[in-house]
Amino acid sequence: MKRDEKEANVMTVHLVNPSHLSFGIGIITPRWLFVLAGATPAVYGRPQIVDETLEPFDVDGVQPGDVVGIGIHTGNALRGYEIGKRASARGAHVVFGGIHATLYPDEARQLGGAHAVVRGDGDIVWPLALDHAVHGALQPTYEGGRVDADRFVPARWELLPEGRYMWGSVQTVRGCPKHCSFCSVWRTDGQQPRQRTVDSVIAEIIALRRRGFRFVALADDNFYPVTLADLAMAERQRNQSRLEQLLALRNERFELMARLAELPSDTVCFTQITMEAAEDDEFLDAMRRANIKGVLVGVEAVTPEGLKDVYKSFNDVGEALVQRLRRFSDHGVHVLGSFIFGLPSDRPATFEATADVAERAGLAFAQFVMLTPFPGTVDFAAWEKRMGADAARVAGIPITRHWLIPQAQRPKVYVPHPVMTPDEIRARTQAVWDRFYTLRRIWARSRCTPTLRARLAFVLLSKLYRQMYANTGIATDSARVSRANRWARLIARPCRRLFAGRPQPAFGGTASDV
Ligand code: B12
Ligand code: SF4
Secondary structure: OHHHHHHHHOOOOOEEEEOOOOOOOEEEOOOOOOOOHHHHHHHHHHOEEOOOOOOOOHHHOOOOOOOOEOOOOHHHHHHHHHHHHHHHHHOEEEEOOOHHHHHHHHHOOOHHOOOOEEEEEOOOHHHHHHHHHHOOOOOOOOEEEEEEEHHOOOOOHHHHOOOOOEEEOOOOOOOOOOOOOOHHHHHHHHOOOEEOOHHHHHHHHHHHHOOOOOEEEOOOOOOOOOOOHHHHHHHOOOOOHHHHHHHEEEHHHHHHHHHHHOOOOOEEEEEEEEEEHHHHHHHHHHHHOOOEEEEEEEEEOHHHHHHHHHHOOOOOOHHHHHHHHHHHHHOOOOEEEEEEOEEEOOOOHHHHHHHHHHHHHHOOEEEEOOOOOOOHHHHHHHHHHHHHHHEEEEEOEHHHHHHHHOOOOOOOOOOOOOOOOHHHHHHHHHHHHHHHHHHHHHHHHHHHOHHHHHHHHHHHHHHHHHHHHHHHHOOOOHHHHHHHHHHHHHHHHHHHHHOOOOOOOOOOOOOHOO
């Protein structure tokens, strides 16, 4: 054995998805863990995958010389830093990646014990960082950039722990042509959609079905990157090359959906999409045939002023909004509507009006999030500038670095509102969740599913979603948070069983047979 291989063999690669709360069961597999595992060369052995949404990472098991890769978004950065510091103190090589480390590489080094930070996509650059780690030559920064779609590394689903997740996650496209003010995707992943080949997507879904997953979240920024309006605009401008480029992207979507439609009909997909898809009957019909039964739609606001606040004027308001959202379910595609509260134009009446729209539009699920300025967004830059050096401090930390405030003390509302106090916004948001997720309403909504088993799964998932998200994320009362955590753990197990399929090791033959 060569010396390099010997060194590689004695160290372990740990990949850690940090979370301050663990529920024992996860709803969706965190995709980056399994992609980075796929990008880890075989010479380093089997990477140890740790998802702290299931259970906490035992840092004491880390040996000197091991590599600990930690992926962070803004919400879990602080927990990631805690792990990084402890792993570094144990003599490991600590490498950070993910959207937050991409935006704040110095922070990961200063607070998280990072020896190196990978910015952007990890698919190609990760093996290089590992090689440098083994040779004690890690560089402070690796620029992973935006990898072309044909070089996306497929996830290693054979490393999934048995019986712990409800939905697999497969990415079909990265990047989004829009530019919403509260979102960083178009800046980090770019506005040029990078669509994966149909074969690679289908092969991963087959791998998941073999392991007993029937439900797959398409972990895309925007599943509908070319709208009818984009095509009309290119035609109006007589921009032939643009038109051809857009049509090629659109045709690839249809090709993917046609292949999804060939999978057994109990394979169910869920994705994220803009509301403009409602105008596109051909696309919605293809989605229905492809068994894409659910979509997260960023509705954000129900008033014109609110949409202006978030640069999302391509959405509708009022009755037009209700009708537009209904078009999805008319085509058999159920909607998880996402709404933002705390926008400057919001008034006390906006909360009830939003709850009304959510109900009248026939949404299957809804989430009501409080405006949080995420780094990398237009909103964040404006807010940070406005706050300047006078930003309020909590636990000694300026709120413009809110993710560094200890979890229990973290404010729920950051942007001062012209007419409502933070507590009023929080309490009204909580009340909208409470109203939308009463058992009676959930049971009525569960009619959108075909069988009694599916209705039960719908009810449990609704309750779980609310406990995991609203009660742990919005409540300030710590008793309510721990009660919600206990409830979530209790519901999660039976809920997962309802989503699980039978493992089918021989499913699909090879990808090309399907
Ligand atoms: C799918 C998705 C979800 C799903 C599934 C989450 C899951 N369990 O996987 C759902 C719908 C549940 C979700 C929820 C939320 N999400 Co989300 N989500 C996404 C989305 C669209 C795709 C993520 C994904 O799987 N991508 C595919 C993987 C392969 O890519 P990746 O994670 O970027 O990893 C690559 C690189 O970053 C890098 N990398 C990542 N980690 C590491 C680690 C190391 C060591 C290295 C070397 C490299 C590396 O290499 C990877 C391969 O190239 C992203 C958008 C995006 N473009 O990231 C938003 C995104 C991550 N979500 C976001 C947000 C805000 C949320 C919510 C808070 C939304 C809300 N307000 O409710 C919640 C929070 C959930 C939580 N507590 O974790 C933001 C995060 C912004 C930020 N600055 O943190 C994003 C970026 C979208 C946005 N609008 O800006 N989300
Ligand atoms: S919120 Fe959605 S539509 Fe807007 S830029 Fe982000 S990914 Fe694109």
